[in-house]
Amino acid sequence: MTLALATEPTQAPATQATAIQTPLLQASDIVKTFGGNKALAGVSLDVRHNEVLALVGDNGAGKSTLVKILSGAETPDSGAIAIEGRTHHIASPQDALAAGIATLHQHLGLVDCFNVPQNVFLGRELSTRVLGLFPRLLHARMLQETRRLLAELDIRLPHLDRPVSTMSGGQRQAVAISRLLLGDTRLIIMDEPMAALGVNEGQKVLDLIQRLAAKGISFLIISHNLEHVMSISSRVAVLKNGRLVGAVDTNKTSRQDITSMIVHGRT
Ligand SMILES: Nc1ncnc2c1ncn2[C@@H]1O[C@H](COP(=O)(O)OP(=O)(O)OP(=O)(O)O)[C@@H](O)[C@H]1O
Ligand SMILES: [Mg+2]
Incomplete structure (x- = not known):
């Protein structure tokens, strides 16, 4: 995992300024039609x-539809996606992952009867070969790595060895998010992440998102909850009828302005 982006060694000021100006991800003129729609x-x-x-x-x-295109679940009819200024052809979720874009789906993608390290390393299990032949899973290493990852993310889970089915919605979401961070993830996309959570659980996930953002991970989050949006985001982008109404700095706008953009389609 590379969470050190925000504290990477300093570069020459000019280079750094250029790097900051180039967006992490740039979607240009994306068109998608379903039938005649x-x-x-x-x-x-x-x-x-x-x-x-x-x-x-x-x-x-x-x-x-837009986030499915960015995460490789749908392909656009036309348009381009650039990451760090370089055009990427994202035709599958694997392409998106390789480009550092991970998506947290509402179903979370956890295996209920598996414990925390088993879920974090799902599909990427650490193993060795006994006598160079027989594969053996490195459970202790995976547990140790999971502990390190959770500590780095400041996520506290009481029992890593219990099936995730015994955990609360917020804890399960924390496991699913840690799983996304095992690779070289730079952008996490979430479609309505807090919709199924209670108030306290939702707040914990909001806190986790903010801690990760401070460590250099960017987030693109779909939400209908404007209270969450105002409390967590740095910018808000508004879509209406398949068009971008505008993207505004959160601290320079109000809930009323955002509602007006959503309803009337203008800034
Ligand atoms: N697989 C599909 N087949 C046909 N039409 C689709 C498909 N997916 C989306 N659409 C249509 O595309 C339009 C945009 O849908 P989309 O799901 O992106 O909206 P949304 O902003 O996410 O809405 P919501 O807030 O309800 O989740 C809608 O008119 C929808 O009916
Ligand atoms: Mg939707």
Whole structure:
């Protein structure tokens, strides 16, 4: 895991300024049609380094379609995606992961009867070969690595050795998020992450997102909850009828302004 992006050794000031200006991800003129229905009619949107970008809009505005395209679950009819200024062809979730874009799906993708390290290392288990032949899983190493990862993320889970089915919704979400950070993830996309959580659990996930953002991970989060959006995001992008109404700095706007953008489609 590389969580040190925000505290990487300093570069020459000019280079650093250029690096900061180049968006982490740049989607340009994305068009997606389902049958005769234009879900996205040419959307351009940047995700910057170290930001929590909220994506809001009415039902059917095109939010899920846009993030599915960025995460490789859908392919656009036209348009381009660049990461750190370089064009990437994202045709599958594997392509997105290779580019550092991980998506947290609502179903979380956890195996209920597995414990925490088994879920964190799911599909990427650490193993060795006994006598050079027989594969053997390195359970102790995976437990140790999971502990290190959770400590680094400041996530406290009481029992790492219990099945995740015994955990609360927020704890399960924390496990799913840690899992995304095992690789070289730079952007985490979430579609309505807090929708299924209670108030306290939701707050813990919001806190975790903010801690990770401070460590250099960017987030693109779809939410209908404007209270969450105002408390967590650095910018808010509004979609309406498959078009971007605008993207505004959260601290320079209000809930009323955002609502007006969602309803009337103008800034
Ligand atoms: N697989 C699909 N097949 C046909 N139409 C689709 C498909 N996915 C999305 N659409 C249509 O595209 C438009 C945008 O849908 P999308 O799911 O992106 O909206 P959304 O902003 O995520 O809405 P919500 O807030 O309700 O989740 C809608 O008109 C929807 O009916
Ligand atoms: Mg949706």
